[in-house]
Amino acid sequence: MSYTVQVVIMPLKELLDPQGKAVLGGLENLGLGAVTDVRVGKNITLQVDAASKEDAQRIGEEAAKKLLANAVMEYFEVTVL
């Protein structure tokens, strides 16, 4: 069966996020001063052929660990949709 697996990858909370800071500046210039912080990460959706939802979750986590996320700078969350 084919499952859709969502992998969200965000910069670690302890680290600066220069891209987020740049977006925050841009939003302020557009008059959206109500936004006080921005963090920019990735959203990756995988189509996975797997025998079960648990199997799809395991494959998604393996993909995130081995290729998609950089554990030094990022954390990730895997969800089977």
Add this chain to the structure above:
Amino acid sequence: MSYTVQVVIMPLKELLDPQGKAVLGGLENLGLGAVTDVRVGKNITLQVDAASKEDAQRIGEEAAKKLLANAVMEYFEVTVL
């Protein structure tokens, strides 16, 4: 009150996603052939000062429309967490 607003931005389904195709190739090389399709987008979290959840949602949608997403190539979903 401060709300966390999540903006997910993905390439339109009708368009090719070369970054996703590159990731798919990388996963195959790592032995993760169970993954049959990959699409890569952005996950942006905003901290928003707003009077209500509806207000925070509106500000998130305005930010997505005006700055974060490119409507020609991408669609977005805004969720107040």
